Amino acid sequence: MLAPGFVLAQQEVFTVTGVPVDARGGTITEARAQGLQEGQIEALDRLLRRLVPTAYQTDLRNLSTRDAIDLVRDFSVSNERTASGRYLADLTVRFRPESIRSTLRLAGVPFAETVSKPITVVPIYQESVVSEPVIWSDSNPWMDAWIRLPQAMGLVPRQLPFGDLEDLSTLSIEDVQARDQVRLQTWASRYGADDVVIALASPLSSLGSGSVGVTLYFTRTGAERRLGVPATGGQTWSELFIAAAGQAWAVVEDQWKKENMLQFDLSGQITALVPLNSLEDWLTVRSRLEQVPMIDRHELQAITRGLAQVTIYYLGDEDQLKLAMAQSDLGFFWQDEAWVIEDLAAETNIIQTFEDYNTAPSMPVPGLQSSIFSQPAEQVPPPSYPVCLAMGRPSGVLRVSSADKS
Numbered sequence: 001m002l003a004p005g006f007v008l009a010q011q012e013v014f015t016v017t018g019v020p021v022d023a024r025g026g027t028i029t030e031a032r033a034q035g036l037q038e039g040q041i042e043a044l045d046r047l048l049r050r051l052v053p054t055a056y057q058t059d060l061r062n063l064s065t066r067d068a069i070d071l072v073r074d075f076s077v078s079n080e081r082t083a084s085g086r087y088l089a090d091l092t093v094r095f096r097p098e099s100i101r102s103t104l105r106l107a108g109v110p111f112a113e114t115v116s117k118p119i120t121v122v123p124i125y126q127e128s129v130v131s132e133p134v135i136w137s138d139s140n141p142w143m144d145a146w147i148r149l150p151q152a153m154g155l156v157p158r159q160l161p162f163g164d165l166e167d168l169s170t171l172s173i174e175d176v177q178a179r180d181q182v183r184l185q186t187w188a189s190r191y192g193a194d195d196v197v198i199a200l201a202s203p204l205s206s207l208g209s210g211s212v213g214v215t216l217y218f219t220r221t222g223a224e225r226r227l228g229v230p231a232t233g234g235q236t237w238s239e240l241f242i243a244a245a246g247q248a249w250a251v252v253e254d255q256w257k258k259e260n261m262l263q264f265d266l267s268g269q270i271t272a273l274v275p276l277n278s279l280e281d282w283l284t285v286r287s288r289l290e291q292v293p294m295i296d297r298h299e300l301q302a303i304t305r306g307l308a309q310v311t312i313y314y315l316g317d318e319d320q321l322k323l324a325m326a327q328s329d330l331g332f333f334w335q336d337e338a339w340v341i342e343d344l345a346a347e348t349n350i351i352q353t354f355e356d357y358n359t360a361p362s363m364p365v366p367g368l369q370s371s372i373f374s375q376p377a378e379q380v381p382p383p384s385y386p387v388c389l390a391m392g393r394p395s396g397v398l399r400v401s402s403a404d405k406s
Helices: 028-051 054-062 065-071 097-106 141-147 165-170 173-177 181-191 237-259 279-289 318-326
Strands: 015-024 072-083 086-095 119-125 195-203 211-218 224-230 267-275 295-303 307-315 330-335 338-343
Touching: 015 028, 028 054, 028 065, 028 072, 028 086, 028 097, 054 237, 065 072, 065 097, 086 097, 119 141, 119 173, 119 181, 119 237, 141 195, 141 237, 165 181, 173 181, 181 195, 195 237, 211 237, 224 237, 267 279, 267 318, 279 295, 279 307, 279 330, 279 338, 307 318, 318 330
Parallel strands: 119 195, 267 338
Antiparallel strands: 015 086, 072 086, 195 211, 211 224, 267 307, 295 307, 330 338
16 A cells, blocks of 8 residues: 655645646637636635635635736646647646735735645544454555545645555554554654554444544644544445545644644744754755745854854744744754754754853854843844844744734
């Protein structure tokens, strides 16, 4: 069993690929023009649904999709086919990030744009309350349903287990039922995933008047969600399980988007230390910081051979910042009276303590206080910062709410 391998890169969040175009017109030229316009509108709809939680997607009706052309940076076409008065193609559309953000903010629609690391789904099937739950059995229609889902093209890459001998020997149904986080995370690392979602499904009654009950358990947060998916029309059990898997995955995506919604009315500033072995270490960290949507900007204050000091200006709260940075393989924690940023993808971690003030960078930026070990403290931003971010004590934290701005 091999999961879909699509993983959306952070820099590709505002790019929509694989939009099918099939248009007709009086001539091929007219059909092409009509098809490209409709394709860009469809791409905008897909992008907005990628970024906006389901609960707020009804607000998208207030947006004029006919404005899609103005939000497009460029597009490319592949697999073009033409016939008499008909045009078919596949469209890739790249949108202007700032224009999309401004459009959503002006419409009052919350959104997220942080791409998660892959999440591994463990589909468990229990035929009845007296049946033993199964994962790796050949008679697991719930696993089959997840395999048959379309690729996940949103902010959360979906990974399914291979179901091979290694899976069978390293993860048992008892481990999953016990919700053994250490065992689950160790097993999930095989798939490059830091998080596991356990999805348990059971048919609740006979088809025709029945439904599938689904329980989702998020190992990273310990949260649990339950949903029931009723049968509709002449659905077979196979079709019903696929529908239930689709709704369950929508819950997983929504959970991620809600945790990472950009909060433009809350911003902060933190200065942190970055342990280094070489200049390349700093260049790697800097590149990853630039990929974190929560970070508005960062400023290098000082650097030595073994340590850099950087100030980060960000949106949202510290928990959101930590979660977003982790998706770019950056650890962010408080150690020895200082904030520390760590490269989680480094082959060997750089372990330092900062108890000795002499280890601080020796080239502080003029105008900043020299101590980098002060506890976080609220500060009043000067009026010169339109986004309400203030320079201040390097390790200080600034919180500005919408009420403070008025």
